Amino acid sequence: MAIKPLRIIPLGGLGEVGKNMTAIEYGENILLIDSGIMFPENDMLGIDYIIPDFNYLLDKKNLVRGLIITHGHEDHTGAITHVMQEINTTVYATRLTRGLVENKLKRAGMLQDVSMITINAGDKVNIGPFEVEFFHVAHSIPDGVGLGITTPAGLIVHSGDFKFDYTPIDGWPTDLAKLAEFGGRGVLALLADSTNADRPGWTPSERVIDSAFDQVFLKAKGRILIGTFASLISRMAQVAEAAERHDRKMAFVGTSMVENARIARELGYLDIPDSLIVPLEATFKMKPEKVVLMCTGTQGEPSSILGRLSRGDNRQFDLQPDDTVVLSSHPIPGNEEMVHRTINRLIQRGADVIYDAIAPVHVSGHASQQEMRLLHQLVNPEYFIPVHGEIRHLKMHAALAVESGIPADHIAVVENGMPVEFRNGKMSIGERIPGGYIFVDGSGVGDVGPVVMRERESLSRDGVVVIHVVLNPDNNHAEKIEFSSKGFVFMRDAEDLFADAEEHLRELIKRTNGRESASVLEREMNRYFYSKTRRRPVVVAFIS
């Protein structure tokens, strides 16, 4: 039987390529990798989060053989409920990842509807025509895996999110031997994490944070508040170790922090003695120099613990004199401004704030250039597909791969929706699959599109003016004109403006004998307000 073409399809919109979901298709079989969410950019107004556009899969639901989740971060797990509502397939995940995913399904009341299979690094599992070998990767969450996928067309290696940390917190480095073994076997194509393709050298080990923490703990006179992502389980372990070394008790603050710590401890991925942990409330009665709190909010999110502390409107507790706040994180691109504002406000409220520009209290979870080169060399693939990055990162990763000896025409820099096809051992790029972002806003999934976004953009810039015209049925003149505005001008200060606008509108209606439609009045008044204020509010008019 002839070998059919193999297709690798990163799904999603303009974001990072293949980050949130990738489909591997062979004949009548589809294997999915990850089902994550993207966070909205600053100009995606009002959007809560974004899920990959998997419309392509909807009329192929019965071909989907399984979904592998590589690790427990939101950008790989966050869309699980949306995907499972449409495509109910078996989910494969390691123990910790499964625990975190099950927690999501449980909160959505969907736990009973999804069948999950626990896999371990080192396992070999047949999923349809795909033989998947899971190998351990070090990353900023424990129990992450990469994939060796033997397909009838050849062996595909997917790095997952990884770094080559030789001294990771959980003592479990990326499986170099397995990567080399794949290389020896012969790899058709490598898909590899490109997040840090613009960073020279090696990403430091998570261990470098320990000595930075020691410095902070030695100097801090009062409480220590350490902010980080709720998924950064290894950071929790490091804080616990530092707390033990410096004789402090530790409390987790905030639902996601508390829940993730509980899951990780229950499953044995976070080894903290009970004696070290106290409930938040207990810390209020303890000496400040005996307390370390772990909380969220390092991205400047207004509703997070650090966000609320920075504004002084946190309910359970406030900043105290001599508090030290550590931001053990790096701003996600787009969040810099909010993060810096939060830092400034925390300082204004008297906290000593330590962040990554001041001390190495955070390291990236992704490989830098030298690690990428090592991966290329170990796996030695015939073809290379840089993934997990914006196109600028993929281009840089491709350039590194060329330096590693992979010919440029054996490298595919693609965007989401562009299938990479292998036929008889040759790579080509297929026709683009239509699709893009699916915005989630409130309970709506995909109902906010370009028209609504453009309206929000206009509203955000200059607000809205609503006009109600009552016509006198006898002469069709305006009997009554009411204005109401939001986000345009402060109405009480703009009485003259609206008095003039009313006069102008009255004249217009008189001139046209009240025959103009509401939309003509809207256009005319938009022009009028622009001429007076150089602002273009959205105008909505009713005539009755």
Next chain:
Amino acid sequence: MAIKPLRIIPLGGLGEVGKNMTAIEYGENILLIDSGIMFPENDMLGIDYIIPDFNYLLDKKNLVRGLIITHGHEDHTGAITHVMQEINTTVYATRLTRGLVENKLKRAGMLQDVSMITINAGDKVNIGPFEVEFFHVAHSIPDGVGLGITTPAGLIVHSGDFKFDYTPIDGWPTDLAKLAEFGGRGVLALLADSTNADRPGWTPSERVIDSAFDQVFLKAKGRILIGTFASLISRMAQVAEAAERHDRKMAFVGTSMVENARIARELGYLDIPDSLIVPLEATFKMKPEKVVLMCTGTQGEPSSILGRLSRGDNRQFDLQPDDTVVLSSHPIPGNEEMVHRTINRLIQRGADVIYDAIAPVHVSGHASQQEMRLLHQLVNPEYFIPVHGEIRHLKMHAALAVESGIPADHIAVVENGMPVEFRNGKMSIGERIPGGYIFVDGSGVGDVGPVVMRERESLSRDGVVVIHVVLNPDNNHAEKIEFSSKGFVFMRDAEDLFADAEEHLRELIKRTNGRESASVLEREMNRYFYSKTRRRPVVVAFIS
């Protein structure tokens, strides 16, 4: 006669301290330094720019003895028309700075109304009771100055925006000797630029860019487009030199670029032979490998040349195959996302894009930590006031100053509006002057305040629903209900939602016999829409 207190007052809102305007007050005399604008942060919706709140000065207009502009950047000059409309005082500036400021006044039709005095580095000028000595500083625009201000209370040194570039493009380094001379004389207080207080080491010389440019020019197969700030006159000189070395002609693209180049050339600050410069139109007929274009748009501004090229909607010309685009700039915090998006789009359109993560095509114009230490040492002030930075930068600069031997209680980390006072040689911090941001939006100055901003924020998140209810005068039931929405849901897809909403509202009106006011209906419908969509649109209702 007893010496009166001297007050140094940074003016403005939550932005960088003393960046846009500083007042120095002695008795019945005020000297102003700079009158710049701040760019809005991402959540200051619809705001064009921000001017410092100088309300404090309005009832002291007649005490203002002069305004010194230290250099020609927008954050030091941009508010000149607003300030001059209220406080008409003599403006002191160097030749280039004056040229750039006059251009602004001319465009506002105000050139005749303002009296300006040209000063040169090295000049000593008496302004009221202040004897001001101007000294040259190297920065990312030529002809910048710092100030030595002899007041009856003592000598104040203000660094202005500076770096210690020993090999600046214009061959004119910061005046170390003058700084040392001040130090020898005895300085009461130093105000110094803190922008890069979190950067260790030295800021590289502008000269390092030359070799990066050479690499780019050697490799580029087609046109080269170099994006930078329109005020970066020295970068224009470097591009011209590279064009000459590599046998290309140069064109300036965009009004601000063309105007600034013209002013700088006319005043002798940009020495480019006429033979090297061609008009943009001429380049369309030239061989691409003979062309370099200089344009704006390195901050991802949608309406800039690079913004338009990245979307393919530039009017005069498009990207061509083999174009190389250089972003000779660094993203201003808050702009990262837009800059990266622009880079990705330029790459998608086939351009080879070089930016600061790839090659050293930009350096900062501000001093790093070692330069700050050198400044402390040269000036050796009794008191230190870190300025030009967010509070987190000022704190770091203060920590560096302590390392430089300035006692912590001789350092004032203040926010805008907080006067630093000197009485009998002792420093204290005075009562805060009320004030903050003044937003400029369209032709409105200061008319957009917190209420309007909150409305824009709500509108941007979930849009607006306008409801028009016509009551039947006989029974007070709803005779007609009309809905119109913008930015909430796509109306055509939401017919059911609005039909249900109409039903709900009709019931409500019936139940209450039409006695509820519009604002009650608004509140009720806001609740209703939230229950159905988990979104909270602004609701505006009219009853007739």
